[in-house]
Each structure stands twice: as C-alpha cells, then as structure tokens.
Amino acid sequence: METSRLVLAIEALLLLFALIAASLPGRANRAAAAPWLLAAAAGVVYAGMRYRASWPMTPMFAGSVLHPPLLAVLGALSLRGSDPQNDPGGAPVARRWLIAFGLAATLAGVFFPKDFYLPMIKTTSPYAHGALLFGSLARACLFVAGAWGCAALRGHDAMPRVFRWMVWGFGFWTLSLFSGEMWSYTGWGVPMVWEDASTLTAIGTWLFYVGVIHLYLGGLSSRRTRAAMSVLGAVLILALNGGPDMGPFVDPLAVAGGAR
C-alpha cells in the first residue's frame, strides 16, 4: 500500500510541475508536456497497482484516483484539434485547467487516501468493474468539458468542445449507473442498494448534467452561464463524487518514510 501511495505522490508532484510550467508565459509553457506525460504514466502504474492488489475484485473507493491518467489522454486529444491561428489563447487555458483538475483529484488521494479497505467478493461482478471503469471515463470527459468551459469563460471560442465532451461524459456516466444497477440486481435482487450512500451523489450528478445539457439544447441561457455550469459540474464531481472516496488525513511524508 505504501508503494502505491508513493507512486500517487509522485504523480501529484509531476502534475504540480506541469501546472507551474503550463502557467509560464509565452512558449515556455510548452515545457508542461513532459511532466504531464510522466504524470499520466505514473497514474497508469498507480491504477495497475490498485487493480493488481484487488483483482479479480474491484478496488474499493478508487473512482477519484483512477481517472487522472484518462484525463491526460482525453485532454491531450481535445487539445489536438485546437486552432492556434484563430483562437491562440484557448488551448493553453484549457490545458492549465486539465492539469489542475487532475492535480486536485490526485492531491485528494495523496492526503486523504481510502485505499485500506479490503475488497469484497461481490465486486468480482463484471458489472462492478463496468461501473468503476465507465465512471472513471465519465469523470475524465466531464473534466475535459470543465477545462474548456474555463477557456470559454475567459472569452475563447470553446463552446462546441464543451458540449461535445459533456455529452460523451454524460453517456459514460449513464453506462456507469446502469452497470451499477445491473450489479445491484444480480447481487441483491433490488434496483438500488441503500448501503452505499455515494449512489445518491452519482445519481445527483447525472441529474445535474441532464439539466445542463437541456440548458445547452434549449438555448435557455447565455454562453457564459452555460460555460460556468460546465465548470461548476467539474467542481461538483470533485466534491460530491470525490468526497465519498476520501479517507482520513494522512501525512504523505510519513508514507514516503515508511516506503523507504
């Protein structure tokens, strides 16, 4: 457990370097690419360690800490089509926020780890794995939408990207909820297991995005309001869905000492 926490701490440090580099003026901010890529690699290693330590069961409370490498990959994909001629500032702003969202989730995992629970045999279900993996994909997509929402709030032409990534995130979130429901049905015979309170925040977040998508499709509000809602969605995911994945405070320096 100490080794995996150390890898997560390294991922957080790399993301911090990437964020500092991304905030530098001019071309210097291109230096963010290397630490961001390395952070994604550390994130993949961390996810592999968490999965290895529980397979064939699902790692417990891992939703918040498994998605940052996916966020890096999808974020990089979203940056690929940006147009530096017509909108030179949009991509750097979005990149800064992509890194910041990944860093926030990773720091929560470093300082408030909840990786000490033994896995449950009932989580061997493919539906349990599906709920976790689709959920991680959904969070990554919705953070990408939030990052481009930050760019749109700064006046950049990013709204089509915000909507596209939000719809993908919503789709994956739905699949995650349905996987969870199928797991509940096969495991307990009921549509919803009341023992896990975080199901409510997952459904609440889904309903929030239903509202935001209807705001977009109905053209009910200004561009600025819609962009702000996509950013608020990312913050809500950190608070409502990341909160249940957080354990008690742990000093990461003490963990590093333990790992040595």
Add this chain to the structure above:
Amino acid sequence: MMLRAWHSLRSIRLTVALCFLLAADLALGYLSLRENLEIFEPMSRTGLLEWIDTYGAANPRHAAWFFAMLALLGCLAVNTFVCTTDRVLYILARGHARRELPFRLAPHLMHYAVLVILAGYLCSYLFSTSDTGRALRPGERFSLPGAGVTVAFHGFRAEVFRGDRVDAFDGYVIRPNAQMTIGDGGKEYSAVLNFNEPIRAGGVGIHLNDFQPRRSGGGAGHNYIRLIVRRDPSAVVYRLGMAMFVLGLALYFHGRNFRKKEVA
C-alpha cells in the same frame, strides 16, 4: 383549461429547474443516508408503502429529502412525458425522411426510457416481495409456497484464492459454487449458486446473500448459505428501460456523426 395545463407542463425551463433541485436534494440525501443507513436499508425488504408507514413516518427529519425526491421525480416524470409527447408528435407531423427519423427521435427514446425506468422502480418497490431470512445447511431444502419451487443445498465446490497479492485473502473462498437442486413444476435440475449469479425459477430470483465457511477449514464448524428470495415482476420493466436508453444514446451519437458526414 387542459390545453393550458399541457402547455405550462411542457416547459423545458421546468425540466432544468427540477433536475437542479433533484441534484441538490440528492446531495442532502447523501449526508442524511450516510449517517442513517439503518433507516433506509430496510426499504428493499419492506417495500415503499410499508417503509413510509414505519421508518419514514418515525424519522420525518431524516427522510424529508426522500419525500422531496419522490415529489420532484413525480413532477419530472409528468414534465418529461408532456414535453416528449409534444415534440414527438411535432416531428412525426413534419414528415422527415425515413432514414433520418430514428436519429431525430433518439433523444425522445431516451426520455421515454427514463419514464419506463422510473415506472419499473416504482412497481418494484410497490409490488415485489422479498425474503431475506432463508438459510440452508448442506442436505436441507425448502419450498416456496405459491411458486411450486423447491430449493435444496448439497454443499460447496469452492474456488480458493491463492497467493499474497491481495492482503489477507490467501486461502479465502473467492467463488463458493454452492451446489443446488431446484425443483420447478415437477422437473428437477442441478444449479450452481454464486454471488452475482442468481438462479431464476418459477418467477422467483434466488440470490446468494452470505455463506460460511469463508476459508477452507474456517467458519468455526458452521457450514451454510443465506439466501435472498425475491419475486419482482417489474425487474424486466426497468431493464427494458435501460436497454431503450442505451439504444437512444447510441442512435444519438451515430446521428451526430451521420449529420457531420452529410454536411461534409
């Protein structure tokens, strides 16, 4: 009068407001449920009406978010039905090209799917019956009155986890493979029961809830399975709703690409 009510209920602003209110209500519900699991957990066993009469009525402060959720979901269901039906009739009246129609109707298929899922959940909590008190030791059997089903348990053919990769799981039973015989309408057949792999017989779902021993040689001599026996005819309804939603979602994504190609 009816027409005015219909028009006021089809407001998309109302949809957005209800969704945000529901999200806020569920966030409050999380705080309440986390501290009061024992109030809500029996709902799966008692059903909705009995739960409202007992646990809900006895704990109005902790259950307030739940009652608010029921009211908001009811409003959202009516609003979704009116909005969607109105829009579907409009699309059908416009006479779109046949190959374009499924993509145009895809969002509305998702809307109707949500209504089917909500109806399925409601029926499940109103009409299903659940028996969580069944336990069997090897060689024992019981019959389910009304279903014409007998269930016998013979023993385990357990698969055991080996190695130290998962903390404290060395020697732990990872798949119990409970050996069962099911008698259903005069026929008898063998079946294997595991977590997440229920047996269905006579319209009843038999789910493994717990078992002992968890380790080979463990369990302090206890050897048993505990079952959840649940009759829920509406399970098929909400699963149909989910299938409809996934189909609508797939058509929606495909339609976006389709339109992009058409424009190109």
